[in-house]
Amino acid sequence: xPYRRDALLRELGLGPLWRLRSAADVxxxxxxxxxxxxxxxxxxxxxxxxxxxxxxxxxPTARPPLGVNRAxxxxxxxxxxxxxxxxSPSAGADPERIAxxxxxxxxxxxAEIRACRAxxxxxxxxxxxxxxxxxxxxWLFVGEGPGSEEDKRGExxxxxxxxxxxxxxxxxxxxxxxxxxxxxxxxxxxxxxxxPEADEIAACLPFLARQIELLQPQLIVALGRPxxxxxxxxxxxIGAARGKRFDYRGTPVVVTYHPAYLLRNQWDKAKAWExxxxxxxxxxxxGSKAETG
Numbered sequence: 001x002p003y004r005r006d007a008l009l010r011e012l013g014l015g016p017l018w019r020l021r022s023a024a025d026v027x028x029x030x031x032x033x034x035x036x037x038x039x040x041x042x043x044x045x046x047x048x049x050x051x052x053x054x055x056x057x058x059x060p061t062a063r064p065p066l067g068v069n070r071a072x073x074x075x076x077x078x079x080x081x082x083x084x085x086x087x088s089p090s091a092g093a094d095p096e097r098i099a100x101x102x103x104x105x106x107x108x109x110x111a112e113i114r115a116c117r118a119x120x121x122x123x124x125x126x127x128x129x130x131x132x133x134x135x136x137x138x139w140l141f142v143g144e145g146p147g148s149e150e151d152k153r154g155e156x157x158x159x160x161x162x163x164x165x166x167x168x169x170x171x172x173x174x175x176x177x178x179x180x181x182x183x184x185x186x187x188x189x190x191x192x193x194x195x196p197e198a199d200e201i202a203a204c205l206p207f208l209a210r211q212i213e214l215l216q217p218q219l220i221v222a223l224g225r226p227x228x229x230x231x232x233x234x235x236x237x238i239g240a241a242r243g244k245r246f247d248y249r250g251t252p253v254v255v256t257y258h259p260a261y262l263l264r265n266q267w268d269k270a271k272a273w274e275x276x277x278x279x280x281x282x283x284x285x286x287g288s289k290a291e292t293g
Contacts, residue, residue: 119203121188133181140217151189161259185230224258
């Protein structure tokens with residue numbers, strides 16, 4: 001039904017992407033001016049039953065507005081993304097440090113993260129950002145690293161990307177803090193929000209590994225390429241990894257786009273919603289196996 005489809009797209013902030021623009025708007029884009037940053041609405045109640053009934057394949061593939069160049073849509077305060085080699089779990093690893101972190105409880109682990117000086121990211125941070133959410137959650141969402149707002153507040157996904165993530169969670173009947181835990185591949189903000197280097201991700205891997213051991217989630221959703229590569233220890237391309245089930249030490253992993261990427265590339269929001277629907281179906285399957293097993 002077109003009405004239900006449009007409602008779903010609005011709930012996730014997917015529409016309308018097309019609008020009539022004045023000649024001045026077109027001239028500004030053609031001159032290379034920075035497009036106005038999208039403003040995300042606060043999460044609204046979602047009709048979960050309707051979302052579950054709507055097959056993801058019926059969603060249209062959103063396209064970029066005419067005249068907008070992908071490179072121009074990137075915020076000025078974010079460094080261009082660079083290819084990141086998958087981190088090696090042994091890169092720069094201290095066996096004693098790994099063993100010590102592997103024996104910590106939640107409180108000791110968070111204290112260790114906040115005091116960590118194992119890599120260069122500690123030099124310009126305001127504070128480390130361990131993670132937030134339900135410590136008995138079945139869902140774990142892993143992002144890339146803190147941004148400027150997260151660095152100030154000490155909590156992951158609290159800026160514009162965080163508001164979009166909340167909308168994404170709500171679109172499949174989830175809510176921050178309720179059966180959901182949110183963490184990052186690196187716990188300190190990379191300068192200028194650049195992509196974390198491989199050695200920086202490797203330095204934080206023991207923290208993420210211990211969080212997963214303590215949490216014991218049923219499903220992990222990797223938000224973006226650095227998070228996916230940290231978890232899977234291999235080169236990952238999001239477009240090729242979507243719709244597939246991976247594994248982290250026996251825990252299923254689903255890969256999708258990072259909310260910050262979606263703010264710059266809104267035409268891929270529909271794909272992210274499809275990925276979350278796929279993750280929801282995987283969780284239902286896992287629950288069924290647990291009941292029968």
